[in-house]
Amino acid sequence: xxxxxxxxxxxxxxxxxxEFDVAGKFVGPWMVAKQNRxxxxxxxxxxxxxxxxxxxxxQTAGRIALKFNERLATIPGVTSSxxxxxxxDCQVYLIYDANLARRNGRSC
Numbered sequence: 001x002x003x004x005x006x007x008x009x010x011x012x013x014x015x016x017x018x019e020f021d022v023a024g025k026f027v028g029p030w031m032v033a034k035q036n037r038x039x040x041x042x043x044x045x046x047x048x049x050x051x052x053x054x055x056x057x058x059q060t061a062g063r064i065a066l067k068f069n070e071r072l073a074t075i076p077g078v079t080s081s082x083x084x085x086x087x088x089d090c091q092v093y094l095i096y097d098a099n100l101a102r103r104n105g106r107s108c
Contacts, residue, residue: 062087
């Protein structure tokens with residue numbers, strides 16, 4: 001995860017993030033890592049609860065979007081080119097790096 005913050009909101013700071021294999025070679029695309037700016041890095045239970053709540057909300061929003069899209073498809077005049085709503089799956093990563101200290105992040 002990059003140290004440079006490229007965005008921030010009321011609750012979160014945002015950095016670029018990428019996975020790597022055991023040889024240290026990058027794999028997969030760049031992702032966005034969001035960290036809560038108010039939770040102490042040492043409090044694992046606060047982090048776990050925050051991420052559980054966020055991921056649950058994200059999953060609920062995804063289910064609502066799916067139902068919305070299904071209903072949208074039944075409206076006359078709506079075509080396959082009409083934009084649809086989609087929420088990304090939520091993934092939680094724990095990052096350990098002796099140089100960066102422990103970082104908790106979420107990729108969505």
